[in-house]
Amino acid sequence: MLSRLVKAVAIGALLPLGAVDAAKTKKLIIDTDIYSGVDDTTALLLAATLPHAEILAVNVNTASSYSALAVSAIIGHYGYTEVPIGLTRPFTDEAFFDNFGFIRGEYCSKVGYHYSNGSLPWGTAEDAWDPVALYRKTLAEQADHSVTVVSLGFFQNLAGLLNSTGDKYSPLSGPDLVKAKVLELVVMGGQYPSGAEFNFFGGTPLNTALVINTWPTAITFSGDNVNVLAGARLTREAPSTDPVAASYKWQIGYNVDWQTWDPFAVLYAINGLDKLFVAQGQGGHNYVFPNGSNTWVYDNTKNNQQWLKLKISNVTAANKLESLFLKGVRKWA
Numbered sequence: 001m002l003s004r005l006v007k008a009v010a011i012g013a014l015l016p017l018g019a020v021d022a023a024k025t026k027k028l029i030i031d032t033d034i035y036s037g038v039d040d041t042t043a044l045l046l047a048a049t050l051p052h053a054e055i056l057a058v059n060v061n062t063a064s065s066y067s068a069l070a071v072s073a074i075i076g077h078y079g080y081t082e083v084p085i086g087l088t089r090p091f092t093d094e095a096f097f098d099n100f101g102f103i104r105g106e107y108c109s110k111v112g113y114h115y116s117n118g119s120l121p122w123g124t125a126e127d128a129w130d131p132v133a134l135y136r137k138t139l140a141e142q143a144d145h146s147v148t149v150v151s152l153g154f155f156q157n158l159a160g161l162l163n164s165t166g167d168k169y170s171p172l173s174g175p176d177l178v179k180a181k182v183l184e185l186v187v188m189g190g191q192y193p194s195g196a197e198f199n200f201f202g203g204t205p206l207n208t209a210l211v212i213n214t215w216p217t218a219i220t221f222s223g224d225n226v227n228v229l230a231g232a233r234l235t236r237e238a239p240s241t242d243p244v245a246a247s248y249k250w251q252i253g254y255n256v257d258w259q260t261w262d263p264f265a266v267l268y269a270i271n272g273l274d275k276l277f278v279a280q281g282q283g284g285h286n287y288v289f290p291n292g293s294n295t296w297v298y299d300n301t302k303n304n305q306q307w308l309k310l311k312i313s314n315v316t317a318a319n320k321l322e323s324l325f326l327k328g329v330r331k332w333a
């Protein structure tokens with residue numbers, strides 16, 4: 001299998017001079033709650049395989065060693081074998097058990113073990129970065145206003161970043177570092193224009209409120225409704241060696257669809273509105289209550305926020321996602 005670098009050079013060599021537009025490449029830090037829902041795996045798949053994207057770092061906001069090992073295995077398979085991975089502390093070796101529907105299986109330990117690869121191989125979860133240190137190091141190394149942060153779960157890592165002070169990576173406070181380096185925060189969470197959604201209230205809602213109410217750059221929200229059913233085709237048609245198709249099969253079974261909140265957020269983070277989404281709520285901003293419920297406020301004090309709505313049918317959107325998933329996995333068969 002080609003390394004990413006060899007592959008990039010090989011692809012670059014086939015294109016006319018100037019066709020590789022570095023300015024169009026979105027530099028991503030992903031904060032994932034990979035553990036219970038399997039859509040984090042297709043989100044990582046898109047981030048690792050879509051053109052015009054580069055993963056700088058991944059932070060995990062669920063407190064299981066297997067979550068971090070699964071991230072390493074998945075992005076390692078798609079060539080990101082050196083990318084640093086952070087894991088919230090303290091963590092345990094607890095594995096997911098479906099005590100909601102008693103149907104879904106556990107997949108993070110399985111994918112972490114059977115595809116052990118990347119910067120955090122099996123048995124090394126304690127070597128994962130502290131997420132706040134990883135945010136600060138990664139942001140400090142990047143050009144101003146160049147990093148897109150994608151939040152796919154709970155908010156304690158981002159709250160820790162906003163709460164941080166100058167250190168060996170940067171003299172800037174957390175908010176100043178974010179303001180200097182971040183282009184946009186993309187958040188999977190919330191209901192629009194108002195409601196209560198699990199990523200906002202299910203973890204530590206005060207951290208959600210801190211991040212959403214005080215984050216100093218533009219934010220785009222991909223809420224509860226930006227969701228269709230997909231993944232069955234991936235399990236049917238992916239190469240047998242693929243770790244994301246294997247995760248779907250372990251968790252929900254062969255030829256079964258699942259929710260797609262997280263891949264949509266990543267797709268927006270990389271390609272923008274494109275033909276899929278329409279932006280709503282301009283001229284207003286999100287407000288999160290201490291209990292994690294949220295509501296959109298039109299007071300014009302903060303007008304760099306928007307929420308997404310799908311502008312194509314759910315069937316068309318599902319077909320689009322499935323074809324992007326398959327295109328991605330086939331590159332790394």
Ligand SMILES: *[C@@H]1O[C@H](CO)[C@@H](O)[C@H](O)[C@H]1NC(C)=O
Nearest residue numbers: 001076077078079116117118
């Ligand atoms: C890890 O991933 C790299 C990049 O895809 C691949 O070349 C290598 O064979 C993989 N190693 C293992 C043990 O799967």
Ligand SMILES: *[C@@H]1O[C@H](CO)[C@@H](O)[C@H](O)[C@H]1NC(C)=O
Nearest residue numbers: 156159160161163164207210
């Ligand atoms: C913020 O920093 C204070 C002081 O260091 C600490 O007690 C608190 O737990 C931190 N909060 C978060 C969300 O990191």
Ligand SMILES: *[C@@H]1O[C@H](CO)[C@@H](O)[C@H](O)[C@H]1NC(C)=O
Nearest residue numbers: 227228229230314315316318
């Ligand atoms: C599309 O929405 C309909 C109506 O809610 C639902 O029955 C169907 O399963 C959805 N299909 C997909 C691919 O999400």
Ligand SMILES: *[C@@H]1O[C@H](CO)[C@@H](O)[C@H](O)[C@H]1NC(C)=O
Nearest residue numbers: 196201289290291292293294
């Ligand atoms: C959360 O708090 C807000 C504001 O006080 C309130 O309107 C809402 O009903 C609460 N939501 C829940 C689910 O308790």
